[in-house]
Amino acid sequence: MPVRVETFSQVEEAARALSSNQKARIYGGGTILMRSVNEGDQSFDTLFRLTDPTLKDIRSEGDRVLIGAAVTMAEIIRHRDLSFLADAARAVGGPAIRTTATIAGNLLAPPPYGDLATALVALGAEVRFAGQGSANVPIDEFMRDRESRKGSVVTAVSVPRLADPTALRFLKVTRVKPKGVALMSIAALLPRAGGRIDGFRIAYGNMGPTPLRVAAVERALEGSSLDEAGITRAAAVATEGLDPPTDALASAWYRREVAPVHLRRLLLGQTG
Numbered sequence: 001m002p003v004r005v006e007t008f009s010q011v012e013e014a015a016r017a018l019s020s021n022q023k024a025r026i027y028g029g030g031t032i033l034m035r036s037v038n039e040g041d042q043s044f045d046t047l048f049r050l051t052d053p054t055l056k057d058i059r060s061e062g063d064r065v066l067i068g069a070a071v072t073m074a075e076i077i078r079h080r081d082l083s084f085l086a087d088a089a090r091a092v093g094g095p096a097i098r099t100t101a102t103i104a105g106n107l108l109a110p111p112p113y114g115d116l117a118t119a120l121v122a123l124g125a126e127v128r129f130a131g132q133g134s135a136n137v138p139i140d141e142f143m144r145d146r147e148s149r150k151g152s153v154v155t156a157v158s159v160p161r162l163a164d165p166t167a168l169r170f171l172k173v174t175r176v177k178p179k180g181v182a183l184m185s186i187a188a189l190l191p192r193a194g195g196r197i198d199g200f201r202i203a204y205g206n207m208g209p210t211p212l213r214v215a216a217v218e219r220a221l222e223g224s225s226l227d228e229a230g231i232t233r234a235a236a237v238a239t240e241g242l243d244p245p246t247d248a249l250a251s252a253w254y255r256r257e258v259a260p261v262h263l264r265r266l267l268l269g270q271t272g
């Protein structure tokens, strides 16, 4: 069946059209969608291409940075205000993919994808939608309701500007070097105050249906000085409350076994 492409210069117009057409999809960089087209996916028959220039903006908003939905991995890597996201953006595919893959597409990407999204969850990003002005949805809420938000147009992602760019750490575990998909990815936000962790957030990718936080690990490390005792406590509860998948990359058992090892490496700063 042929796929139609409709182009919108105004994002609000696209949002209105999307709400009345369940067989339309927003086209970001197309690195996932075009594969579906080539595979003959019948769940959609129309692609909405957005040319609204605001979707390419990267700008400051108080103590946060607003990243337009159509900003690519390559643009994130190059931007000096987003250096803390560069490791995660660099983990997405090879150079050709990074030139077209967008931040919004990564937020909506099904497993095993979503490396940048995992870092955005750890960072406490917020997501902005067409038709909602400048109201932001916290990323935890966005991920929880991701399936039901598929009929909405993401316009931007707001991230806190990190005073210390090294406070965000990212690790991708893959079986194909150097550039396979993630068996799991882990991102940690480790802000410090007076030598102690203050506002710790940890997120795993590919350990559930979407990137998600692990409350038990956060509790184990919050307020600690990231010493050996704290890291051991965190590793002991590395997969508490999680139901990791079994897929072509690894079994749930294997994921549970290796998660504490990789968590420990990330917390020790052994991410290279």
Ligand SMILES: Cc1cc2nc3c(=O)[nH]c(=O)nc-3n(C[C@H](O)[C@H](O)[C@H](O)COP(=O)(O)OP(=O)(O)OC[C@H]3O[C@@H](n4cnc5c(N)ncnc54)[C@H](O)[C@@H]3O)c2cc1C
Pocket (backbone or CB within 6 Å): 025, 026, 027, 028, 029, 030, 031, 032, 033, 034, 035, 069, 070, 091, 092, 093, 094, 097, 100, 101, 102, 103, 104, 105, 106, 107, 108, 109, 112, 113, 114, 115, 116, 152, 153, 154, 155, 180, 181, 182
């Ligand atoms: C060879 C290859 C390697 C890859 N490697 C990785 C990898 O290592 N890590 C990784 O995370 N991903 C990887 N991917 C997957 C993909 O490239 C990325 O996840 C990418 O960020 C998806 O973004 P996109 O703009 O191309 O999405 P698209 O294909 O355009 O869209 C993906 C989904 O997002 C929706 N969408 C896009 N923009 C919007 C918007 N503004 N509002 C609402 N919905 C929207 C689409 O409708 C669709 O459902 C790989 C893909 C390929 C082909």
